Amino acid sequence: MRVVTGLFSGRRLVVGMVALASMLLLAAYLLFFTSDTTTARTDQPIAFNHEVHAQNGIPCQYCHNGVTRSPVAGIPSVELCMGCHQHVATEKNEIVKLAGYWERQEPIPWKRVHYQPDYVYFNHQSHITAGVNCGSCHGDVARMKEAEAVVNMNMGFCLDCHAEQKNKDALYDCVVCHR
Numbered sequence: 001m002r003v004v005t006g007l008f009s010g011r012r013l014v015v016g017m018v019a020l021a022s023m024l025l026l027a028a029y030l031l032f033f034t035s036d037t038t039t040a041r042t043d044q045p046i047a048f049n050h051e052v053h054a055q056n057g058i059p060c061q062y063c064h065n066g067v068t069r070s071p072v073a074g075i076p077s078v079e080l081c082m083g084c085h086q087h088v089a090t091e092k093n094e095i096v097k098l099a100g101y102w103e104r105q106e107p108i109p110w111k112r113v114h115y116q117p118d119y120v121y122f123n124h125q126s127h128i129t130a131g132v133n134c135g136s137c138h139g140d141v142a143r144m145k146e147a148e149a150v151v152n153m154n155m156g157f158c159l160d161c162h163a164e165q166k167n168k169d170a171l172y173d174c175v176v177c178h179r
């Protein structure tokens with residue numbers, strides 16, 4: 001009996017060590033081989049609410065009109081906001097602040113939510129014209145009161161979807177994203 005228990009705990013030790021080693025490896029991988037592409041949300045200069053605008057039927061592309069013709073989606077100008085807010089909800093605090101930027105002819109210093117390192121090339125136009133939805137990469141923004149990054153768009157995330165495309169070999173080439 002003693003020998004058997006001894007063997008048993010010996011094996012348990014080995015299993016335990018293997019489990020520990022793989023946890024350490026995983027931790028090291030997460031620490032050194034992936035970078036987090038999201039930044040913590042800090043307060044925006046104006047409490048812009050995506051949900052309210054979506055419920056009023058305003059399409060994403062009305063404000064982010066770069067998505068079909070350029071690498072960047074684009075953040076709308078104060079002028080575009082004022083196209084509606086010269087008349088809409090003018091008594092609200094946040095709209096009074098908005099009007100202040102307009103009167104001073106100052107751009108609103110919005111804080112970025114998504115972030116890719118400089119060595120990564122990304123282009124909205126090619127994805128939107130290929131029929132990829134905003135939601136695959138940004139989550140359900142139409143339900144967000146505050147825009148936040150809910151998808152960590154790291155390299156594995158990009159490659160997983162590229163692996164499902166017909167021209168996947170071309171889309172796996174390192175220089176596609178690292179030019």
Ligand code: HEC
Nearest residue numbers: 048053058059060063110111112113114134138141142147
């Ligand atoms: C009325 C204009 C307007 C509409 C409509 C709109 N957005 Fe935005 N969007 C903004 C503004 C202003 C910001 C910057 C402030 C913020 O982050 O909330 C922004 C920020 C974002 C961001 C974060 C960008 C970053 O990385 O900093 C994403 C993603 C986004 N919008 C996606 C969408 C999607 C998807 C839709 C449609 C469901 C949409 N937006 C509709 C005005 C708009």
Ligand code: HEC
Nearest residue numbers: 060064067072073074075114115116122127132133134137
């Ligand atoms: C295939 C993934 C993907 C899709 C689909 C996508 N985006 Fe993005 N988006 C990104 C990435 C990656 C960034 C960060 C780019 C950077 O930091 O250079 C970003 C940044 C943004 C930004 C802030 C910077 C900018 O480009 O102006 C906005 C706004 C935005 N996206 C809106 C949208 C909207 C609206 C749609 C749908 C019409 C959409 N995105 C579809 C991946 C995507």
Ligand code: HEC
Nearest residue numbers: 046047048049052056058076080081084088089094095098
């Ligand atoms: C196409 C018209 C349109 C545009 C463009 C537009 N808005 Fe609005 N916005 C609305 C409507 C409609 C409401 C809802 C008003 C209400 O419920 O009283 C609203 C509400 C708001 C509110 C109040 C939200 C709340 O929580 O009650 C803020 C703040 C706001 N918008 C900011 C902005 C900013 C900043 C921009 C530019 C980036 C912008 N809007 C562009 C139509 C627009």
Ligand code: HEC
Nearest residue numbers: 121122123126130132136153157158161162165167176177
């Ligand atoms: C949900 C699917 C999906 C995700 C996620 C995705 N892509 Fe793509 N990507 C595509 C499709 C579809 C194409 C277009 C293929 C074509 O036109 O042949 C493409 C093409 C590209 C291209 C080549 C076209 C060009 O614009 O030069 C680059 C670069 C690229 N993606 C970068 C990225 C990066 C970086 C990420 C992650 C931040 C990413 N993609 C995430 C589906 C995706």
Ligand code: HEC
Nearest residue numbers: 032033034035120154155156158159171172173174176177
């Ligand atoms: C579809 C786009 C895409 C392709 C293809 C791609 N990468 Fe990346 N890569 C990314 C993105 C996005 C990041 C930044 C996010 C991250 O660190 O995961 C990145 C980050 C990296 C990093 C830095 C990791 C770190 O911790 O800072 C290295 C190294 C790298 N890639 C090497 C490669 C090599 C080698 C290939 C070819 C086998 C390749 N990549 C192909 C999108 C891509």
